[in-house]
Amino acid sequence: AQTVTQSQPEMSVQEAETVTLSCTYDTSESDYYLFWYKQPPSRQMILVIRQEAYKQQNATENRFSVNFQKAAKSFSLKISDSQLGDAAMYFCAYRTSGSRLTFGEGTQLTVNP
């Protein structure tokens, strides 16, 4: 079974600084997809960034980028120039084609002014 592990229950960052959230996963599949979702107190799960395992290039979305290390089964999220609105619970998630999303336990990010 696939598992997703987020080893940092809580992280904090100063506004305008950079923070990296860690995620590792376990799978025997070669073709899969990885996601980072953000869940603010409103509970709405918002897609932050997506990475296809067959792509070597790391995905980037504005201030958000990932460091995808396929051999190490690692998928970390870097948030640059952190803003107060980035404060939320961040979930790493994995799926193969047509299968369910498997989520990690989440990392609560606090942004300090």
Place this chain on the structure above:
Amino acid sequence: EAGVVQSPRYKIIEKKQPVAFWCNPISGHNTLYWYRQNLGQGPELLIRYENEEAVDDSQLPKDRFSAERLKGVDSTLKIQPAELGDSAVYLCASSPGGRQSTDTQYFGPGTRLTVL
């Protein structure tokens, strides 16, 4: 474009009572998902529909939970009777469908259920 709509946003019931949640997916999305999210944890899939067919319901506690998506559009998730351990946030998500990498799931705001 409207997102995934869920109602109600909050529900408080006493144990042994029935409860139902409603979800309307993004227009044109063939795949619909129901997740349960316990406090401090990530969501866990309860059931996935491809159009009106339930294709993955292995995690649905079928003794008390039921779901339907009769016309392949909106869906209802029911619990009868509710137990204290059912207190959680119930999330609905939808995706266009298919096995493409672009089949990204989009989530609704969820329903927070409290069972007293």
